Amino acid sequence: xxxxxxxxxxxxxxxxxxxxxxxxxxxxxxxxxxxxxxxxxxxxxxxxxxxxxxxxxxxxxxxxxxxxxxxxxxxxxxxxxxxxxxxxxxxxxxxxxxxxxxxxxxxxxxxxxxxxxxxxxxxxxxxxxxxxxxxxxxxxxxxxxxxxxxxxxxxxxxxxxxxxxxxxxxxxxxxxxxxxxxxxxxxxxxxxxxxxxxxxxxxxxxxxxxxxxxxxxxxxxxxxxxxxxxxxxxxxxxxxx
Numbered sequence: 001x002x003x004x005x006x007x008x009x010x011x012x013x014x015x016x017x018x019x020x021x022x023x024x025x026x027x028x029x030x031x032x033x034x035x036x037x038x039x040x041x042x043x044x045x046x047x048x049x050x051x052x053x054x055x056x057x058x059x060x061x062x063x064x065x066x067x068x069x070x071x072x073x074x075x076x077x078x079x080x081x082x083x084x085x086x087x088x089x090x091x092x093x094x095x096x097x098x099x100x101x102x103x104x105x106x107x108x109x110x111x112x113x114x115x116x117x118x119x120x121x122x123x124x125x126x127x128x129x130x131x132x133x134x135x136x137x138x139x140x141x142x143x144x145x146x147x148x149x150x151x152x153x154x155x156x157x158x159x160x161x162x163x164x165x166x167x168x169x170x171x172x173x174x175x176x177x178x179x180x181x182x183x184x185x186x187x188x189x190x191x192x193x194x195x196x197x198x199x200x201x202x203x204x205x206x207x208x209x210x211x212x213x214x215x216x217x218x219x220x221x222x223x224x225x226x227x228x229x230x231x232x233x234x235x236x237x238x239x240x241x
Contacts, residue, residue, distance in 0.1 A: 070162040075210050077196070077203050082210055090213050098206040102141075103128040105205050106148050112212045113154060117219040141201060148205070149197035153190055155208055159215060163189035164196065 075083055075091075082091020097105040107124030111117070127144050134143035156163055165188045168174050196204045 070160050070166060072167075073161055073207065073211055074214050075207060077200060077207050079210075080203065080206065087210070087214055091210055094206050094209040094213070098202045098209070102144070102202060102205055103131060105209055106144075106151070109205065109209050109212055110151060111219060112216045113151060113158070115216065115219050142198075145194070145197040145201050148201075149194045152193040152197060152204060152208055155211060156189065156193070159211070161211070164192035165189055 080095050082088060082094065094105065097108075103124050106127045107120045110123040111120040127147060130143040130147050131141050134141050155161065162170070163185075165185060
């Protein structure tokens, strides 16, 4: 009887039951030795934009974690009457409120920024109390800016807006050392936010209101609609004559 152990056809399976072939092993070894081919587009993108640690090309902030550029404010600080666009009537309202009742304008800004209905009264009354104390004891509105300037910082961070240091660096090239360091830049921007509210308080409130009204709807519009059920009227069945 012929010994089957010496027959190659019976040795085509290894101990695990998987098929093994010398030709198959040779092809796998050749494929491992061959370098991976990279397309011309990938080489161009890598050379032009660079790569991350994982080898992903950096293309205009497409990779998560790459810092994105800050945007400018929709209107300047001293653009009192706003812009001639679809929000022109709202800009005039903002200018009027900032000149006559800044407490109302600040309360509206805080309510829209927090997107929480019903917080207008608390912010407005707190601002008005500080306004009265400052006007009575110090002869001017010098306490309310200490209370209202954090809202400007919150607006910058929420909408990724550039601050005063970045605007100066973009326009005249100064404050470059502060812009490069993230922590120093944020500290400088917070100080500039306070200075803007203290020295140009009304203009700062109006600029923030114009920015918020163009980006955020009033919280009242986000309320859920109420479904009113009207019961049907009384029906009577009459017998025909």
